[in-house]
Amino acid sequence: MSSKESPETGPRPVSGKEEGGKTIRIYVMGRAYEVPEGLTILKALEYAGFRLTRGVGCRGGFCGACAVMYRMPGEYKLRTALACQTLARDGMHLVFIPYAPMKKPRYDIEKLRPDAGSVIAIFPEVTRCLACNACTKACPQGLQVMDAIQAIIRGDIAAAANLAFDCIGCGLCSIRCPAEIRHVYVFQLVRRLYGKYMLPKAKHVEERIKEIEAGKYDEEMEKLMKLSLEELKRLYMSRDIEKA
Amino acid sequence: MDMDGFVEEVVRISGRNPYLCYQCGMCSAVCPVAQYMDILPHQIIRLVQMGDPAVLESDAIWVCISCMACVDRCPRDVGPGIIIDALRQFKLRRGAEKYDYFQVPELGEAPSLALVAASRKLTG
Amino acid sequence: MAKALLYYPGCSVKRNSPWYEKSALAVLEALGYRVKELDKWYCCGATISLAADDVIRHLGAIRSLIQAEKEGEALGTNEMLTVCPMCYNVLARVNNLLKRDREKLETAARYLRDENLEKYSLSTRVIHVVQVLHREREKLGELVKRRLDGVRVAAYYGCTLVRPKDVAVDNPESPRVMEEILRSVGIETVEYPFKTLCCGAYHSVYRKNIAVANSGLILTDAAARGADIMVTVCPLCHYNLELAYRSMARKPGIRVMYLTDLLAYVMGLDDALSPETRSFLDKLREARRELVATPGGGNS
Known part of the structure; x- marks a missing residue:
């Protein structure tokens, strides 16, 4: 748990009835907290007084920072979720999983080929996949994680990149994987290989880069760089904006 | 590593x-x-019969590739290759790793089935 | 209606041996088969888990068997075609295991229920392309467009097509199916003692010397007995045999290729051959034809 506790604002364990509205009881790492009904897990934690510095980011379901695991009473299932996207429910036992431990491997994308060998040489554990599907079940994005890993073993980088396109890197699959696969970085690599070597190049971007390299905009840039802050602000405010 | 009862487990x-x-x-x-x-x-089978845990330290159990040549031909249907695999399992289930991927120079070139087979036979 | 087959490609065939897949499918199509690749399939595991208490390592195979069962209904077949003999071996053994051990079948079904996968009802039949070619060998003979007179071929089986006994495609001690297929298209075969000796399997990534030594022995012995070509059906055997060949100081005069490459060539299915394989066979055929045509030059 990445949180800072202070006497005034630190987490407040159950102290009896909270005033007004209906409340539920959640358990954070085994300790009970009374929180209003209808909050996301993230907001419930903050209501309870946790000041999160890790394990929280965009609050919109895009950054993958706020992964949690929880169990509901009467279930054996270990469930996974993004705290900012999931409602807190009565009786929930939860823990933050703000980080799946793994060092980001370094590689030179220019020297790699868009094939499975490039991925396996850096992430050999991909070949340990047991097809158990624990990863897919853990994915808060609902991706077919196992299928993406399986696509790599059979050399289909394009399929893997597309299946993993919406991966936000929360790492929950990597925590659950019995083959200890580093999915987050594996998927980052297959998307990079796909984007660099397999997707058709955007013509207009290439043309624009050529223009820039040929110095077509140098003069304009020089002019801009000589302007004062006031002049820049005025220019910015008076820029052409497409009518909605 | 606790070797007590290793024969029973194998x-x-x-x-x-x-x-x-x-x-x-x-x-x-x-x-x-x-x-x-x-x-x-x-x-290897004799050492297992005698309950000698030294068998677990032999390199031979990692050399066997489960080709089934001995299993099909054993006149007593002991299945030596199957017992050797169980010896590997005994070790792997206790955390042994016999395969350092990053020491393999042609890792990216080898066919997937060789890599998957090596992963399953040599890592836990 | 064309005879249909549910096709399980396997990871290595897809990733490492695309020409093998091409020639195998072209030959089957020429024989009148409709080959449908499974919409979903999973790595078989490459080597079956031998532990009596294991279920999780069979899951890739079980998922694929279930998928074949599901798609087979629509296609009117229960035959799941493999071209890689490792896949054949694992899938067939897991299939047999589930038939024998209903408790494991139940355990797997309970585990897969979470994913709304139906329980496997044991109807899928796993077959290898060699078995299909063997049962169609008469028809293969009728489809021959080119003769390869004077070319001698050694068939290499390796382990997984013939061991263990309960999944062997032929007599495990002395398999003949590949030779019979080759002879049905008019190709002369060479007998040699190492056709079921292990090539070294996955040791080529970890203890390379073993794979190089075993595969080298297999190659040099077949070459010494006059084989021009060694045919295999396994991507890993193929890799190891070539690995051994590359590492030899004195190269034996023998070329490794897939059985279906050779069949595609004699059947005139040139689009299914890599340019290298085709030009090698063209040259060999020319050379042997001259040899056979020269008086006293032919020895067959």
Whole structure:
């Protein structure tokens, strides 16, 4: 748990009835907290007084920072979720999983080929996949994680990149994987290989880069760089904006 | 590593009975990789019969590739290759790793099935 | 209606041996088969888990068997075609295991229920392309467009097509199916003692010397007995045999290729051959034809 506790604002364990509205009881790492009904897990934690510095980011379901695991009473299932996207429910036992431990491997994308060998040489554990599907079940994005890993073993980088396109890197699959696969970085690599070597190049971007390299905009840039802050602000405010 | 009861566990994992072996040596004769082993397949089975945990430290159990040559030809249906696999499992289930991927220079070139097979046979 | 087959390609065939897949499918199509690749399939595991208490390592195979069962209904077949003999071996053994051990079948079904996968009802039949070619060998003979007179071929089986006994495609001690297929298209075969000796399997990534030594022995012995070509059906055997060949100081005069490459060539299915394979066979055929045509030059 990445949180800072202070006497005034630190987490407040159950102290009896909270005033007004209906409340539920959640358990954070085994300790009970009374929180209003209808909050996301993230907001419930903050209501309870946790000041999160890790394990929280965009609050919109895009950054993958706020992964949690929880169990509901009467279930054996270990469930996974993004705290900012999931409602807190009565009786929930939860823990933050703000980080799946793994060092980001370094590689030179220019020297790699868009094939499975490039991925396996850096992430050999991909070949340990047991097809158990624990990863897919853990994915808060609902991706077919196992299928993406399986696509790599059979050399289909394009399929893997597309299946993993919406991966936000929360790492929950990597925590659950019995083959200890580093999915987050594996998927980052297959998307990079796909984007660099397999997707058709955007013509207009290439043309624009050529223009820039040929110095077509140098003069304009020089002019801009000589302007004062006031002049820049005025220019910015008076820029052409497409009518909605 | 706690070796107590390792024979019982190996018998359970393999589902085979090592005590049926009468040391004819067929397994060692037909093994395609016997010349690379520190002890031979029939000796491995003998050590298991005697309950000698030294067998777990032999390199031979990692040289066996489960080609089934000995399993099909064993006159006592002991299945030496299956028992050898159980010895590997005994070690792997206790955290042994016999395969350092990053020491393999042509890792990216080898066929997937070689890599998957090596992963399953040599890592836990 | 064309005879249909549910096709399980396997990871190595897809990733490492695309020409093998091409020639195998072209030959089957020429024989009148409709080959449908499974919409979903999973790595078989490459080597079956031998532990009696294991279920999780069979899951890739079980998922694929279930998928074949599901798609087979629509296609009117239960035959699941493999071209890689490792896949054949694992899938067939897991299939047999589930038939024998209903408790494991139940355990797997309970585990897969979470994913709304139906329980496997044991109807899928796993077959290898060699078995299909063997049962169609008469028809293969009728489809021959080119003769390869004077070319001698050694068939290499390796382990997984013939061991263990309960999944062997032929007599495990002395298999003949590949030779019979080759002879049905008029190709002369060479007998040699190492056709079921292990090539070294996955040791080529970890203890390379073993794979190089075993595969080298297999190659040099077949070459010494006059084989021009060694045919295999396994991507890993193929890799190891070539690995051994490359590492030899004195190269034996023998070329490794897939059985279906050779069949595609004699059947005139040139689009299914890599340019290298085709030009090698063209040259060999020319050379042997001259040899056979020269008086006293032919020895067959």
